[in-house]
Amino acid sequence: PIIQNADDMIKLTFMESPNFVARWSIAQHNAGGAKLCGDAYDCFVDSKGRANLIISDGMGSGGRAAVDGAMAAGILAKLAKAGISFDCALRIVNSALLVKSGDESLATLDVARVDLFSGKAEFCKAGAAVSYVVRKGKIHRVDLPSLPAGILTEISFAKETYQLQEGDRLLMISDGVLTEGDAWLEGELLTWEDQGEEEFAQRIVELAREKRKDGHDDDITVLAATIQILP
Secondary structure, three states, X not given: OEEEEEOOXXXXXXXXXXXXXXXXXXXXXXXXXOOOOOEEEEEEEOOOOEEEEEEEEEOOOHHHHHHHHHHHHHHHHHHHHOOOXXXXXHHHHHHHHHHOOOOOOOEEEEEEEEEOOOOEEEEXXXXXXXXXXXXXXXXXXXXXXXXXEOOOOOOOOEEEEEEOOOOOEEEEEOHHHOOOOOHHHHHHHOOHHHOOHHHHHHHHHHHHHHHXXXXXXXXXXXXXXXXXXXX
16 A cells, blocks of 8 residues: 555555566667767556556667657656656657757657556557567567658557567567667577576677678667566
């Protein structure tokens, strides 16, 4: 229970305990060793028992991309915590990017919301890279073509729902991971059971950097999560 003291009264608030718990870890690489990363993220469990995982990738790299990515992820997360739907929050983020400056400002948004009571996951993408659900040696791809925020005055998320189970693992990434395709990544996903979330996320970042052959560098973000039955 939540216990609150008010003058000579004590208020007890009881809430139903969820069936699942989500564990997550994030690893990042800043392009060119820069101090700022063009990718931003936020992860939290809201008052309705839903785990919310958010990644935003600002256009380009460096300070300007960092501002766009942080603004998009930050606004979306704050509005979601206040109870505003992701669809409405996306429209506000889009408007903010359109009016931010005279220069073009773009940011992708990648959202996974997992109901920790039922296990139902809703994936929402606006220009974001593919996500993956790993279950007992099988991989489900969440690849939803869509446009990032900041291009058009009207925008909407591409969505997909998926029923998660005990032990399912979820991987969300920015597009800096996929410069050499994802065949190697799917191979790594099949060995994930031997590693924790933090170790696996860091390994994917390192492998993505090693495999890039074009001589360029990009911001990389990897979010690894596991869904488990609450003890």
